Amino acid sequence: MTMEKPYVIGMDMGGTNTVFGIVDTRGNVISKSAIKTGTHTDVNLYINDIHAELSKLIEAAGGIGKIKGIGVGAPNGNYYTGNIEFAPNLPWKGIVPFANLMADKFGVPAALTNDANAAAVGEMTYGAAHGMKNFIMITLGTGVGSGIVIDGKVVYGHDGFAGELGHVNVMRNNGRLCGCGKSGCLETYASATGVARSAREILETSTKESLLRNIPVESITSKDVFDAAMQGDEVAKEIFNYTGKILGESFADFVAFSAPEAIVLFGGLSKAGDLILNPIKENMEKNLLPIWKGKVKVLFSELKEADAAVLGASALAWEL
Structure with a gap:
């Protein structure tokens, strides 16, 4: 240089x-x-x-x-x-x-x-993973993307397309249809779009009171869910707990694959802060092998969005 x-x-x-x-x-x-x-x-x-x-x-x-x-x-x-x-x-x-x-x-x-x-x-060059040689980047936006770094190198696989963790199957039976053509992908539950889908499902299958009922069900966004949760809405908090549970369980599987020092979260959904972080950590720890318990950090990106x-x-x- x-x-x-x-x-x-x-x-x-x-x-x-x-x-x-x-x-x-x-x-x-x-x-x-x-x-x-x-x-x-x-x-x-x-x-x-x-x-x-x-x-x-x-x-x-x-x-x-x-x-x-x-x-x-x-x-x-x-x-x-x-x-x-x-x-x-x-x-x-x-x-x-x-x-x-x-x-x-x-x-x-x-x-x-x-x-x-x-x-x-x-993130490795300028952000939260600076100095780390083993970590996984998860982008939580319209979809769920991932970048896997092992021994300081991004994993590209034999064809250049390795690391599609948003398309691992988290729901084997009756999973949500994904834009990729498969069903039950992590992306359909843990993306901003997935959170909105969860909100619609819960509102349509229960009679619980919620601030979200003031919004036409088809136009609910993940930001609406966040705003309601910040006002103490129980249904909105339940949606974040459900999303965090699925992410945490998936992260435990990802740890078994590459033993990362940290999983770094980036993208719109990470703005939910502790609402999403706490259920992720709790469910990841619950599902980790004992050799990794308490060892893997879950961090938010430090790059200016x-x-x-x-x-x-x-x-x-x-x-x-």
Whole structure:
């Protein structure tokens, strides 16, 4: 890492928006901007839009000669190939050689991984997992993503797609249908969307009083559940206990696989704080083998939420 090139670019591609920024060696996002992701069905036109917007930031930072590389976090991003492969929520179908297209356009090296792995790299480089060699990053957003780090390296598996812990089966019989096509995935219970589904199920199958009954059942969000729980609503607290129980039991299984020092939680649902953390810890401890009891920390991410995805992606670029 030479100081002639003191900056990297981090880029987080979501289904709706693409956010990118210029990051220094200390993990400060010195400037950032965004474009809409789904405006073009031709990926080259999308990259043209990124180039137009990002070039302004690059010039302000002293020109492309100051940029070491570009790191991208993308849905179905394959670190080995630099390709985005069959991403269901993006307008470009099939296999898109995205890292190569970016490198050609900007004239600097580019690397790509999926968004949860990018978050794990960011946490290890700049956040709560700094100095840790073994941890699991769990992203609790619209879905449940995971990045597994063993001996200081992200686990990619033989094909680049290892670590889909959001799609482990937590309900063998009559599980909820998942967007991936399977039933009973952790994602259908422990994501923000899953919490809203749990709220609807409980309200429709019980007569318990709840502040949530003041909201049309189909439009309840995980934030509504959080707000009600903070006002002492028993049904809302029950929903968080149920979600935390499923997560805690799953975490105990994950610990058996990689013996992490910590499990780091990131994403919208982690804002629920102790409401989600306490049932997770209690149920994880209850289900751990004795050799791991009391050993594994459950932590919240220390990355500034607004910058976390950009920071995570940017951390990839220091290795280029």
